Amino acid sequence: MPAELAAILYLDSSPLEMVLRGTVMYWAIFILLRLAGRRDLGTVGVADLVVVMLVADAAGNALASSDDSTLLSGITVVATIVFWSIIVDRLGYYSPRVRRWLEPGQVLLVKDGEILRAGLRKEYLTEDELLAELRAAGVGDLDEVHRAYIEADGRISVIRRHFVGKPKRPTY
Known part of the structure; x- marks a missing residue:
């Protein structure tokens, strides 16, 4: 096997650890998003897209088992992103001024x-x-x-x- 291919296919973590990381991150994100109150994913707004992108990046780092990202740090970042998403949604709901700033008008x-x-x-x-x-x-x-x-x-x-x-x- 060529050295380049071996370097790409090399696992720096055991498969069991990777499965465990994937399982924990999946359920952590699932529970956090359910707690955020997201029911309708059919209409994705800009704020929702930002949350998905940030969560994917944070979760990806934790899933990859990189040196600078642990599973707990990934969950912490994801929880922080979801927390701010909830706060922004609530502010937009209760404050017309904030809602006008967050959502484009028709x-x-x-x-x-x-x-x-x-x-x-x-x-x-x-x-x-x-x-x-x-x-x-x-x-x-x-x-x-x-x-x-x-x-x-x-x-x-x-x-x-x-x-x-x-x-x-x-x-x-």
């Missing part, structure tokens, strides 16, 4: 059937991407849209117009 993209280019520019969204999202929402014609917003979580919400007669045929 941006108007369509008003009375007209695409607002300024909103698209602000969100770096192309007209084709917007039209695809509108089609996914069941909109066949821009004239059907009273308002369309990009929400804080990145989804596009559509408020339809109410027509007396039938709307025109699709124009896109």
Whole structure:
């Protein structure tokens, strides 16, 4: 076996230790995140993504058994990250001022059937991407849209117009 391959495949910890580290970190992170009250992982915001990235890095160091990172230090870092995540979530819930700072506001993209280019520019969204999202929402014609917003979580919400007669045929 070439020396480079041997160096990559070399284990500086026993497999049993690695399994034990993986098991302990998995359950520590699982319990900490359950205590944080995360129920819906389908809509991941920026703060949630930061937490996941930091937890992954801290847990990875503890899992790798590097000289500067012990299992207990990894759990401590993960617990600290989750603690701050809980504090930030609670502050955003109880304080509208903090919530406005933490979450981006909604941006108007369509008003009375007209695409607002300024909103698209602000969100770096192309007209084709917007039209695809509108089609996914069941909109066949821009004239059907009273308002369309990009929400804080990145989804596009559509408020339809109410027509007396039938709307025109699709124009896109």
